[in-house]
Amino acid sequence: MSLANFTSLIREANFSWTDLLTGLTIGEFTFTSYLDYRQYNVLNKKTPPESLKGAIDDETFEKSQLYGREKLKFASFNKLFGLLQSLATIKYNLYAKFWNFSGNLLAKSHFLPSSWNGIITHSVYFFALYTLFGTLISLPFSYYNTFKIEGKFGFNKHTLKSWSLDKVKEILISLVIGLPIVAIFFKIVDYYGESFPLYGGAVTIIIQLILQTIVPNFITPLFFKYSKVEEGELRTKLENLASEIGFPLNNLYVIDGSSKSSHSNAFFSGLPWSKQIVLFDTLINHSTPDEITAVLAHELGHWKMNHIAKALAFNSIQLVFLFYLSAKFLYNDSLYREFGFSTVQPPIVGFCLFSYIFEPINCALTFGDRIFSRHNEYEADKFANDHGYKDSLIDALIKLDIQNLITIDADWLYSSYHHSHPILPERLSALGYLPKQILGKDK
Numbered sequence: 001m002s003l004a005n006f007t008s009l010i011r012e013a014n015f016s017w018t019d020l021l022t023g024l025t026i027g028e029f030t031f032t033s034y035l036d037y038r039q040y041n042v043l044n045k046k047t048p049p050e051s052l053k054g055a056i057d058d059e060t061f062e063k064s065q066l067y068g069r070e071k072l073k074f075a076s077f078n079k080l081f082g083l084l085q086s087l088a089t090i091k092y093n094l095y096a097k098f099w100n101f102s103g104n105l106l107a108k109s110h111f112l113p114s115s116w117n118g119i120i121t122h123s124v125y126f127f128a129l130y131t132l133f134g135t136l137i138s139l140p141f142s143y144y145n146t147f148k149i150e151g152k153f154g155f156n157k158h159t160l161k162s163w164s165l166d167k168v169k170e171i172l173i174s175l176v177i178g179l180p181i182v183a184i185f186f187k188i189v190d191y192y193g194e195s196f197p198l199y200g201g202a203v204t205i206i207i208q209l210i211l212q213t214i215v216p217n218f219i220t221p222l223f224f225k226y227s228k229v230e231e232g233e234l235r236t237k238l239e240n241l242a243s244e245i246g247f248p249l250n251n252l253y254v255i256d257g258s259s260k261s262s263h264s265n266a267f268f269s270g271l272p273w274s275k276q277i278v279l280f281d282t283l284i285n286h287s288t289p290d291e292i293t294a295v296l297a298h299e300l301g302h303w304k305m306n307h308i309a310k311a312l313a314f315n316s317i318q319l320v321f322l323f324y325l326s327a328k329f330l331y332n333d334s335l336y337r338e339f340g341f342s343t344v345q346p347p348i349v350g351f352c353l354f355s356y357i358f359e360p361i362n363c364a365l366t367f368g369d370r371i372f373s374r375h376n377e378y379e380a381d382k383f384a385n386d387h388g389y390k391d392s393l394i395d396a397l398i399k400l401d402i403q404n405l406i407t408i409d410a411d412w413l414y415s416s417y418h419h420s421h422p423i424l425p426e427r428l429s430a431l432g433y434l435p436k437q438i439l440g441k442d443k
């Protein structure tokens with residue numbers, strides 16, 4: 001079947017869009033719930049995988065399993081709520097109600113120039129309202145996750161005040177960044193019509209590149225306090241590593257991640273010719289300089305092997321492909337009519353509806369994404385290994401997993417869909433780790 005036939009088939013389709021969207025939504029929920037069920041069984045195991053015996057004691061393992069179960073139960077509840085929300089949106093034409101409501105607000109916005117009352121501004125209002133509504137609904141979930149789950153396991157360092165302040169900042173930032181992007185993108189869709197995918201794709205890629213620079217340099221500092229890593233063993237080791245592999249290190253910072261959570265992390269950011277390495281104080285406080293350098297060797301491995309650029313290229317191909325597919329649905333009368341739009345066909349709503357139709361493809365793409373990102377993780381581990389950090393990296397990975405209570409064991413199908421990183425036993429075995437018992441170093 002050619003694409004033209006496919007398009008006309010959809011256009012003249014004589015079936016219920018509501019049934020299709022409902023079916024796909026329930027299908028996705030059923031599939032991911034089945035994965036959760038499989039993972040829950042693994043999280044009920046009482047002993048760590050054979051390859052990790054001696055590295056992780058039973059008590060720590062049990063605690064990480066319990067943490068994993070709590071998080072999974074919470075995610076499943078979240079998902080059930082999301083399903084009900086989607087079904088209500090489909091059944092009660094909530095997009096049309098939001099569209100009309102945002103139209104009424106726009107009509108009352110006398111401060112805007114009169115040339116700004118078209119579909120683009122209306123789309124921006126729709127997006128703003130929808131984002132605010134979604135954020136408000138998600139607040140109780142976020143509160144529960146931070147104070148009940150993270151708090152129970154000793155990870156949360158937020159107070160109610162600091163958490164609320166972060167939420168307000170998040171909403172403001174997503175609107176300040178999101179609204180102009182929505183305006184630019186839908187202006188392009190409006191201008192180019194059905195041939196928007198290539199232009200829309202190009203602009204989205206440029207926006208992603210800009211965001212990759214803006215977020216770590218300007219947004220992250222709004223949430224954390226930066227200070228320079230002091231002179232000493234750690235700083236010398238990191239600088240030596242950077243110069244050995246030609247990383248254009250300009251600044252070395254530590255941020256107060258411990259003010260919010262005791263989970264640890266490290267990342268790098270900046271422009272191609274001038275970069276900074278950022279370490280969470282939680283990482284510095286709990287690891288030796290050699291272990292931290294090994295973690296950074298892994299991170300810089302991602303840089304050296306162009307993983308970020310490759311990921312951007314990979315995502316861009318997917319994006320343009322999706323835009324082409326969505327173009328087949330965006331100009332479909334019956335789709336809009338069925339969801340309460342008889343006189344206008346706002347593409348922003350078309351995209352929202354398309355996201356339901358696209359669910360099975362999204363699912364397949366997720367599996368592909370995971371394969372790609374795990375491949376990169378193995379490559380970055382190998383890079384650290386090749387530069388002499390094998391033992392420190394092994395120690396660091398075990399320590400980080402224990403401290404963060406990261407799920408150590410996983411069902412293969414759940415893992416293939418959810419995990420961007422291989423789990424600890426997989427990474428250790430790729431690094432050639434032998435359990436301490438086999439090495440005769442049993443503690």
Ligand SMILES: [Zn+2]
Nearest residue numbers: 298302377380
């Ligand atoms: Zn990595």
